Amino acid sequence: MGCLDDFFNPGSVAIIGASKSPGKIGNVIVKNMIQSGFPGKIFPINPKESNIEGLTCYPSIDRTPEPAELAVLSIPAVRCLETAETCGKSGVKNLVVITAGFKETGKEGMDLERKLVEVCRRYGMRMLGPNCVGIMDTHIPINASFAAGFPLKGEIAFISQSGAMVLSILDWSYQAGLGFSKFVSLGNKADLTEAHFIEDAAEDPNTRVILCYIEDVENGSHFLEVTRRANRKKPVIILKSGTSQAGAQAASSHTGALAGSDLAYETAFRQCGVIRARSMPELFDLAVSFANQPVPAGDRVAVITNSGGPGIIATDAIELKGLKMARFTKETVEELRNYLPAESNIYNPVDVLGDAKADRFRFSLEKVLADPGVDSAVVLVCPAGVTEPAETARALIDMRKLYPAKPLFAAFMGGEKLEEGVELLGENGIPCFTFPEPAISAVSGLVSYARVRNLPEEEETSQYPGLDAKTVKAVFYDVKRDKRLVLLGSEAAEVVRAYGIPAAPTLLAHSPEEASRQADQLGYPVVLKIASPEIMHKTDVGGVKIGLDTPEQVHAGFLEIMDNVYRYLPRVAAYGVEVQKMMPKGIELIIGVTRDIQFGPLIAFGLGGIYVNLLKDVSFRLTKGLTNREIENMLAETKAYTLLRGYRGEKPADIKTIVEIIGRVASLVHDFPEITEMDINPVFAYQTGAAALDVKITVS
């Protein structure tokens, strides 16, 4: 029983807009409800009819013998508001609004939809839709939809933002022999969203795997929370479309430019353990695997084949997917050697040869599955003259029972000759493919999920001492008063230093004398930079002087910079010159932040310097719930990490400090939602400590 039990298992269902005319949606829903074998009461509602499909018909929702727990609305959009109101008054708990003509049609529909939600809120009703196909549950059973059919009973929940996809997959599922626990058509997601139904399916004992097709996520933080929890119970596999609308955002920061619009989804899915299907075939191949197979203990795959070529193809696919070819124990190898003909390959992939009957497959599979070094097995069968497809299938079925904890897949490579075997496997829940690669993909999906599920329980995010929010507020106050969105370098340095991030000390000088004084104070050598939020490439306009060693040089440098900038960019406002302590060179990194409208701040880490956009060696995480372990994973995904660990005999850099800086940046952008973008580039990493040299912060 899921948390939306009232939706899937109501005591009574009213169909408002029920109809006698075959083919009409209001008729199809009534028939579907009856044919599904729904155990509760069904109240067709239509003022013009007294009986529909053998059921008493009621003139309106407030005239049913008892309040309907669920009302399905299939009436014109203009009548929905008023009807929902009556539903609320009559004690209806939940609505499924099939009716289209809302948000998807434009401004007017959007207003109508908003009002519909308001009515629901007022009466404490929840709503699925509008503009949806409805819901089905094969275990209750209930079919409150206008789909032409009812799925086979199974353990896959399919939640789809596209109604057409529901109709397609339902029709396709019969010939694929695929069973489902639930079908949910989300429609416009005005009230209930994918997250609610994922949460429900996670709690549903009849659901083993949760499949979603979505085009967007309605509420990023709810989605993250729910899927993180759901994934510990059962796999959540999502096909998210709309990746092509990506393209770099119009953003002024490096980090923003590196993050396309799909990146937030990619990152969110990974961080909450969602398995992302890349295509519809993959979505359903994964569904088949998860519905029938156990989650493997590890990534070591054994392959048994009666032909060399397909064995090599499977080996390639295993490497490509990041899985491992299992290495058998000496005992397994010996047993295979004793039983199989001399020309067989007794190592992985086991080649039982083209003249193998079922016995060789059976023997090898048993030994291989018993081997502690094997986590899952794939059996490849080509139709040679003596092949026994049915008997071989039976061997697989028997071994499945003997070794229920190890996933077992088959590729029966052929057609008619292997048909009987393929059918037997299908009936016994052993996924069988025509070619080796999809079988390996399926194993790979299971292994990915095993990794997600085996992660230790969620840790707390680190709390850092010495976060001085007051100073940050003061800086932002000044910036806003100055009607700027971009902080000066000295301001940005002050902000990050207030959060314990070791920015190189930077002061703003308004005169050559002040600059010299500040340089004395900071210690030599120093760097001078023009202070102007409008100048992006300061070096190009003569706005930077490095390695100044004396007060005199600083004095002269100040004047020269002001002069250069005035000559190049006479109209640009300069706030003075920034005096920064010159830091020794370290490994150049970038740490940056951009914000996603759904998922909040995204933090970036990678190789820094002027080539950051060219090298694109950057990894991303959502800052929400970011643990130190995740930060380390994030580091490890980059080439920069290879440098940090000590490349070509160099001593390793202070990775702990880098992790802490990232954690502190996450705290900063979390505490100050007005920070829209932030780049620290470069951060110099040293053997001990680090220094943030150039900090850019944009506020809203």
Added chain:
Amino acid sequence: MGCLDDFFNPGSVAIIGASKSPGKIGNVIVKNMIQSGFPGKIFPINPKESNIEGLTCYPSIDRTPEPAELAVLSIPAVRCLETAETCGKSGVKNLVVITAGFKETGKEGMDLERKLVEVCRRYGMRMLGPNCVGIMDTHIPINASFAAGFPLKGEIAFISQSGAMVLSILDWSYQAGLGFSKFVSLGNKADLTEAHFIEDAAEDPNTRVILCYIEDVENGSHFLEVTRRANRKKPVIILKSGTSQAGAQAASSHTGALAGSDLAYETAFRQCGVIRARSMPELFDLAVSFANQPVPAGDRVAVITNSGGPGIIATDAIELKGLKMARFTKETVEELRNYLPAESNIYNPVDVLGDAKADRFRFSLEKVLADPGVDSAVVLVCPAGVTEPAETARALIDMRKLYPAKPLFAAFMGGEKLEEGVELLGENGIPCFTFPEPAISAVSGLVSYARVRNLPEEEETSQYPGLDAKTVKAVFYDVKRDKRLVLLGSEAAEVVRAYGIPAAPTLLAHSPEEASRQADQLGYPVVLKIASPEIMHKTDVGGVKIGLDTPEQVHAGFLEIMDNVYRYLPRVAAYGVEVQKMMPKGIELIIGVTRDIQFGPLIAFGLGGIYVNLLKDVSFRLTKGLTNREIENMLAETKAYTLLRGYRGEKPADIKTIVEIIGRVASLVHDFPEITEMDINPVFAYQTGAAALDVKITVS
């Protein structure tokens, strides 16, 4: 008629080892020959029989009424030599050796196989196999194989190194409804190889597309030559397995370490225009597309759908595959607007809405195919209540005829409800998939081929003036006499300079005095480096001094280097100190060469410097037939190219010189096969010219 016409269309075929016993290979072949409808004569050969399957049986191959043009051998391996000898004497032209027990069994079999080839050579016979399934041609027709069946007639030639794959695909092809022109099982490829059959199929008028499964290539340069030519006539699609045996080669050069063992294949395939399938499903999806569809003029795809979700999925797949969403002309948009309901999407993807009958598909498809901005079209159909799958399929079939030059694909997303439509499309040669992504993959395959075929005719490789082979020979002579495989820096610099590559002048000094003299001669500043082929990281042992400005500094530097090296590595032989003119810094590049056993020298280009193995920004080409255009393409694949063209406002570098250096390096390794590996890292690219700073050459 292909160049192996004697194999596929012989006047007479002898089956040596013909048998009466059903199930025996010698019986299956005779039956296959008869059942195929082979128009020539069939001579079963067996000393113990007089009649097999109604045909007169002859006691031996020299007793047939006329010499058989083709002999199929299905006799024990030990008798093959003698039988081949008799075949030769009796005037048999060609052999298909089905018999196993040769190279694949070890040393003894390998010897036997070699002798078998010698016999063939002696009598001018060509041989397919041994250890193969045989050959089939549906157009002749002939079935000289022991496969259990004969393919449907079609225009796909399938050439396979795996016999099991032939059996699998044949069996599978019936239910897939896929027709073939030829099936070739290559076996051990002792004489005839994939290249011979690709060449044959390229000339065969009944073949439109050539499909190969191979595990290796027998003769790299023959393969390159043949596929380059074949691809101009028809697509060659290859699935090459064994990529997992890759892993970086044990190599001392950067270039060697960057090139895995699969890289040579990857590069060879690309350079000769082979379409590489990444999996068996892809191989056959591509086959279906090419067999039925025209080659499109460009990459602009139109999508017509009756549902939003699948439209988005198709759009994503189009972007992912590097194709373009077609932009319709104003006229097309207007016509669609006038015909379709107001809520339809009239831009690409065209959404004809869920309530669309066939007419909307027909109208939209006609307008879209007529649009000059559309190169191919994909139609997506979901089974909504009013959908007319058969009528919609007919619309596609009609449009296919009206617009035969534009590829047309369908994804009918469902099962039973769409079945009639799917069947109609199949019968009429319009590839139909269940999901959108494979349809887009298929378009992408056609577009890739269009690019290959549209390339201008092959150009000559550039011939550079001033190649001084004599100097190179002299250096190599000295190195060999010194029993070294690795050249000293000064020697390597001399070698490349002899081929017109601008290496920084480098001299070898044996004493501090000589070093000072040489520095005077080269001009200051200079760099000193320890001269020892055994020291890889010279800086780490204090073996390098840079920026020396006076003879005194050079004198002192020489002594210091010798002292350092002696202290760090007392046992290493040092040849002295190299004095190199210090060059101004430019863009750091690497140009290198490694050698592949099959395909010869591979040249690499990319970002140079000490991070070359970390950044892995390198592209490769085979030097064989390398044109300047290909070199430019090679450059353009790297991030280094972005730098060369002028990054962030920098002036562009002298790309022409870099292209010339690569061409000259190609000439060098071509002229001197004893060069096994070579790294020039870094090459500094300047606004004018370039300088090779550090040249490493290994010879065999």
